[in-house]
Each structure stands twice: as C-alpha cells, then as structure tokens.
Amino acid sequence: MRPAADAPLAVFDIDGTLVDSRAAILEAAVTAARTVGLAEPGYEAVRQIVGLSLHEALRQLAPELTDAELAEFVAAYQGAFRSMHERPGFEEPLYAGAMDLLDxxxxxxxxxxxxxxxxxxxxxxxxxxxxxxxxxxxxHCAEDGPGKPDPAMLVCAMDVCGGAPERTVMIGDTSHDMRMALNAGVRPQGVAWGFHTADEVLASGAVHVAEDFPGLEQALHAFAAGRRAA
Structure with missing residues (x-):
C-alpha cells in the first residue's frame, strides 16, 4: 500500500528494539577489550552505551584511552563483529513479533x-x-552524520519520507533514542525488552513504554488516531 499524504511515520531503532543483539554486542565488546589489553567489560556497562555511534560508545566504555588507543579499540570491535558474522549459522535474531508488526x-x-x-x-x-x-x-545511521541523541537522523528520515514531526514516532529501547526523539520534536515511544530498563526509558522522556509487541502496536495505532496510549 502506498502511504497516504498524511500517513504517520514510524522510525525504528534496530538493536534491542527489532533485533536481539544483546549476546553479540557483549561478545564483541569483550573480545575487543581482550584484544587491546583492556579489562573485560560486563553487560551492565555495555548495555548503557548501545545506540550511540561506535566511537562514542567505546569512548564512554573506556574514557581513559587516547585517540589512537580508541581507534585500536574500535577496529578490534569491528573485527570481532565481522568474525562473528562469518561463523556458519551465526544469526542475530529478530524479536518474536517484530516482523509481524512491521508487515x-x-x-x-x-x-x-x-x-x-x-x-x-x-x-x-x-x-x-x-x-x-x-x-x-x-x-539512517551514525556514519551519515551526528549520532544519537542528536536529532540529525530523525530530521533526515522526515525529510526523505515526507513525515511531519507531529505525525512521527521514534520507537527505541534506550534513553539515547528517547532523547533523540525529544530533540527532533517527535513522539518518543519506548519498548521494555531491550538494553535499557523501562524505568530508564521513561526517565529519559518516553511518553509510553510498551511491554510487548501487541502493546507497541496498540500504542502506535492510538498515536495515529490522535489518542493517548493506554
């Protein structure tokens, strides 16, 4: 179906929102840290940085690094991720219900x-x-320009897709997603199954946090109809 002129725009985050990448991201961070001689980070530290551009994320994970050392850390992370995806049968699965909702x-x-x-x-x-x-x-990704929480990606998405801020909703699992939405003047819709907790997502400005995909679908249709999410 071709979207109508006033059709709402739903902008989705990927990691922790549509794709369950928790194990893969933690493994890549641990492998990269080991490669460059850093202490292995725990999941609690790693989950806080997901959603940021890779350089910014790893800088927050290891703020003591020089620029040259950070570049080595980034390269090690990218290498670890490529190696994972080269394994036979490796897959970062979609969350159950994600594809049905998108369709x-x-x-x-x-x-x-x-x-x-x-x-x-x-x-x-x-x-x-x-x-x-x-x-x-x-x-839209961090390589296209400023990363989250800068509004640049959402502004570009609205320009390309013909969306207006009042008819656009950002769906994500982290505080970075919600702050980006607020900075762009669009609706910040959280989900509770990703990297940040529901409380963290709400504290960062989400107007609603869905507990599951049926709840998310209900909230999106309420938004499209101009109603408040339950």
Missing part, C-alpha cells in the same frame, strides 16, 4: 524508517533480511 504497519499504510547507531555495513546487513528492503523507505 501490518506497512499494510496499514504507515511510512517506516530506521535510525540506528550501527554502521552502514550493519544497516545493509539487516536490510538483507527477508522482506526488510521493501518495508523501509529510508535508513
């Missing part, structure tokens, strides 16, 4: 876009998933 929103005439802290390589890898290339009108 229904598309059939209902929503505009769909992606805004993520992933690299462009990571975005293209995800767009190669069955059906994804036909679902999303645009995709």
């Amino acid at each position: 229904r929103l598309s059939r209902d005439g929503w505009r769909l876009s992606l805004a993520t802290g992933q690299s462009r390589r990571g975005v293209e890898r995800n767009l190669a998933r069955a059906g994804w290339a036909d679902l999303f009108l645009s995709s």
Whole structure:
C-alpha cells in the first residue's frame, strides 16, 4: 500500500528494539577489550552505551584511552563483529513479533524508517533480511552524520519520507533514542525488552513504554488516531 499524504511515520531503532543483539554486542565488546589489553567489560556497562555511534560508545566504555588507543579499540570491535558474522549459522535474531508488526504497519499504510547507531555495513546487513528492503523507505545511521541523541537522523528520515514531526514516532529501547526523539520534536515511544530498563526509558522522556509487541502496536495505532496510549 502506498502511504497516504498524511500517513504517520514510524522510525525504528534496530538493536534491542527489532533485533536481539544483546549476546553479540557483549561478545564483541569483550573480545575487543581482550584484544587491546583492556579489562573485560560486563553487560551492565555495555548495555548503557548501545545506540550511540561506535566511537562514542567505546569512548564512554573506556574514557581513559587516547585517540589512537580508541581507534585500536574500535577496529578490534569491528573485527570481532565481522568474525562473528562469518561463523556458519551465526544469526542475530529478530524479536518474536517484530516482523509481524512491521508487515501490518506497512499494510496499514504507515511510512517506516530506521535510525540506528550501527554502521552502514550493519544497516545493509539487516536490510538483507527477508522482506526488510521493501518495508523501509529510508535508513539512517551514525556514519551519515551526528549520532544519537542528536536529532540529525530523525530530521533526515522526515525529510526523505515526507513525515511531519507531529505525525512521527521514534520507537527505541534506550534513553539515547528517547532523547533523540525529544530533540527532533517527535513522539518518543519506548519498548521494555531491550538494553535499557523501562524505568530508564521513561526517565529519559518516553511518553509510553510498551511491554510487548501487541502493546507497541496498540500504542502506535492510538498515536495515529490522535489518542493517548493506554
């Protein structure tokens, strides 16, 4: 279905929102730290940085590093991630219910876009998933310009997709997503199954945090109809 002129725009984060990448991101961070001689980070530290651009995320994880040392850490992380994806049968799974929701929103005439802290390589890898290339009108990542919580990705998504701020909703699992939404003047819709807790997402400005995909779908349709989410 071709979106109507006033169709709402739903911009989705990827990691922790559509894709369950918790194990992969932690493994890449631990492997990279080990490679460059840093103490291995725990999940609690790693989960806080997901959603930021890779350089900013790893800088926050190891603020004591010089620029040259940080570049080595980034390269080690990227190498670890590439090695994981080269393993036979390796997959970062979609959360159960994610694809069904995306398909229904598309059939209902929503505009769909992606805004993520992933690299462009990571975005293209995800767009190669069955059906994804036909679902999303645009995709935006940290390599395109300023990363979260800067509003640049959302501003670009609205420009490309023809969305207005009052008809645009950002769906994400982290405080970085919610702050980006607020900075862009769009609706900040949280989810509770990713890297940040529901309380953390609410504290960062989410107007609602969905506990599951049916709850998210209900909140999105309420938004489209101009109603407050339950």
